[in-house]
Amino acid sequence: MQLPRFEYVRAASLDEGLAALAKHGADAKIMSGGSDLLVNMKMRLDTPRVLISLGGIAELQDIEELPDGVLRIGAGCRLTDVIAHPGVSARFPALRDAVAAVGSRHVRNIGTLGGNLCLETRCWYTNQSEDWRKARDGCFKTDREACHVIKTASRCHAINSSDTAPALIALDASVVLAGPAGRRTVKVLDFYRDDGVQHTILAPDELLVAILVPDDGRRAVFAKLAQRVGLDYAAGSFAASLRGPADAPEAVRLVLNAVGAAPKALTESERLLMASGLTDEAIEAAALGARQSLGEVTNLFTPSGFKRRLVKALIRDALVTLRDQTA
Amino acid sequence: MGKQLITLTVNGDEYELAVASHHTLLDVLRNQIGLTGTKRGCTAGSCGVCTVNGERGEAILSCLSLAVEWDGRSVTTIEGIRQGGELHPVQQAFLEYGAVQCGFCTPGVVMSAKALLDVTTSPSEDQINEALAGAICRCTGHIKIKKAVRAAAAVMRDNEARDDG
Ligand SMILES: Cc1cc2nc3c(=O)[nH]c(=O)nc-3n(C[C@H](O)[C@H](O)[C@H](O)COP(=O)(O)OP(=O)(O)OC[C@H]3O[C@@H](n4cnc5c(N)ncnc54)[C@H](O)[C@@H]3O)c2cc1C
Numbered sequence: 001m002q003l004p005r006f007e008y009v010r011a012a013s014l015d016e017g018l019a020a021l022a023k024h025g026a027d028a029k030i031m032s033g034g035s036d037l038l039v040n041m042k043m044r045l046d047t048p049r050v051l052i053s054l055g056g057i058a059e060l061q062d063i064e065e066l067p068d069g070v071l072r073i074g075a076g077c078r079l080t081d082v083i084a085h086p087g088v089s090a091r092f093p094a095l096r097d098a099v100a101a102v103g104s105r106h107v108r109n110i111g112t113l114g115g116n117l118c119l120e121t122r123c124w125y126t127n128q129s130e131d132w133r134k135a136r137d138g139c140f141k142t143d144r145e146a147c148h149v150i151k152t153a154s155r156c157h158a159i160n161s162s163d164t165a166p167a168l169i170a171l172d173a174s175v176v177l178a179g180p181a182g183r184r185t186v187k188v189l190d191f192y193r194d195d196g197v198q199h200t201i202l203a204p205d206e207l208l209v210a211i212l213v214p215d216d217g218r219r220a221v222f223a224k225l226a227q228r229v230g231l232d233y234a235a236g237s238f239a240a241s242l243r244g245p246a247d248a249p250e251a252v253r254l255v256l257n258a259v260g261a262a263p264k265a266l267t268e269s270e271r272l273l274m275a276s277g278l279t280d281e282a283i284e285a286a287a288l289g290a291r292q293s294l295g296e297v298t299n300l301f302t303p304s305g306f307k308r309r310l311v312k313a314l315i316r317d318a319l320v321t322l323r324d325q326t327a
Numbered sequence: 328m329g330k331q332l333i334t335l336t337v338n339g340d341e342y343e344l345a346v347a348s349h350h351t352l353l354d355v356l357r358n359q360i361g362l363t364g365t366k367r368g369c370t371a372g373s374c375g376v377c378t379v380n381g382e383r384g385e386a387i388l389s390c391l392s393l394a395v396e397w398d399g400r401s402v403t404t405i406e407g408i409r410q411g412g413e414l415h416p417v418q419q420a421f422l423e424y425g426a427v428q429c430g431f432c433t434p435g436v437v438m439s440a441k442a443l444l445d446v447t448t449s450p451s452e453d454q455i456n457e458a459l460a461g462a463i464c465r466c467t468g469h470i471k472i473k474k475a476v477r478a479a480a481a482v483m484r485d486n487e488a489r490d491d492g
């Protein structure tokens with residue numbers, strides 16, 4: 001597959017990037033590492049007239065440990081560099097595990113954390129070349145009010161496969177967004193919308209600048225199952241965090257991804273574990289409750305029935321690991 | 328949408344090139360410079376046959392990297408890893424262990440293995456698996472490939488010991 005033609009703009013600073021975005025608006029697309037965007041452009045899912053590269057913006061590529069314990073990761077940091085950072089491994093092993101679960105080493109040498117959070121959603125129909133897709137009419141994500149995966153759908157259910165999103169949500173992280181009117185900081189969970197076509201709250205003139213990970217004493221775990229370890233998108237991914245003792249938690253956060261257009265906070269199961277602690281029975285009930293709360297699940301490489309069964313096992317095993325780590 | 332002038336160093340040689348913005352590093356290496364050792368496979372990052380080594384020696388997918396982004400930078404391809412006229416230890420080991428079947432994936436696998444062994448010549452099994460997971464052989468399996476990588480590591484360790492001693 002060859003790339004479509006476009007005009008290339010390399011921003012030397014954040015201000016230049018924002019100015020280019022303001023000028024070209026909906027005609028433009030942002031590129032960080034390009035490992036997601038260029039594939040989608042080759043498949044003609046995206047054909048921007050202008051491509052704005054953030055690769056030359058040094059201020060997006062820093063990792064800092066702030067005095068209040070917050071780890072600030074620039075959106076343009078390569079995944080390999082996030083893994084190698086001593087503060088990440090020492091203080092946020094679940095984040096390191098999630099970053100290390102993204103694609104292959106080759107992909108992580110190109111891909112960035114900001115790009116991973118903004119990762120385009122996919123389903124088995126859209127994640128194909130243009131020629132393949134032409135065998136059928138389009139869908140919500142391309143050019144038609146229809147869905148080939150969930151036939152009764154009234155919107156796009158393409159799957160959010162970001163591995164780092166659930167881990168960052170479990171860690172209560174935030175993202176810093178910059179636009180013409182200034183900056184805003186939102187929780188990673190609130191960054192997403194449950195719509196495969198417009199799956200983040202980013203305005204067309206906004207950029208993701210940094211990720212803020214607070215250190216409030218939570219311990220966290222990340223788990224993923226994919227067909228080929230070290231290459232494929234998740235069939236299911238899950239992150240959980242716990243503050244306080246496992247039998248009397250002060251805070252519990254459970255987040256599932258790769259089941260719908262947005263990462264899913266399992267609030268019912270969280271309440272259950274808060275009330276009874278991480279006992280075997282409560283863990284089983286939390287995992288089952290999560291499975292039952294799924295609603296319609298989109299197929300991406302793995303049928304939705306498999307995903308449902310997987311979700312329960314993934315959650316149960318990860319919660320046992322989290323509890324035993326804490327004990 | 329015109330072309331852009333870039334300076335790109337490939338295997339130590341500097342090239343001045345007018346590249347189209349939509350051409351990847353792979354396109355330019357193969358079609359403009361004529362170095363066809365780097366292969367074009369899935370063109371979507373999944374197979375690893377287009378792997379080259381970036382400035383830090385890291386494995387890079389040249390099919391998912393725009394050539395214009397390489398202005399002023401340097402890259403090493405399979406054609407550039409011979410050392411003083413001799414095959415690189417990884418290449419030599421692939422020959423000796425028959426870690427090649429049709430050969431199409433070989434340049435990418437060799438560049439992926441080299442990226443690992445440039446960082447450590449005593450890689451663990453997990454590190455070898457991780458380094459090679461993005462470079463896929465579709466003919467056979469990775470058993471002989473991994474044997475060759477371990478053998479190359481041993482040769483490189485010996486070379487290091489000799490250089491130190
Ligand atoms: C073979 C292969 C396997 C993969 N496996 C996985 C996997 O297992 N898990 C996974 O999560 N991902 C996977 N990916 C997808 C991708 O490589 C990673 O998600 C990567 O982290 C994306 O980062 P990037 O910088 O390359 O993104 P880009 O391609 O540069 O951008 C991705 C999207 O985010 C937008 N964007 C990027 N940066 C910003 C910003 N600062 N502000 C606003 N918008 C922005 C872009 O416009 C684009 O829509 C895989 C990719 C390949 C090719």
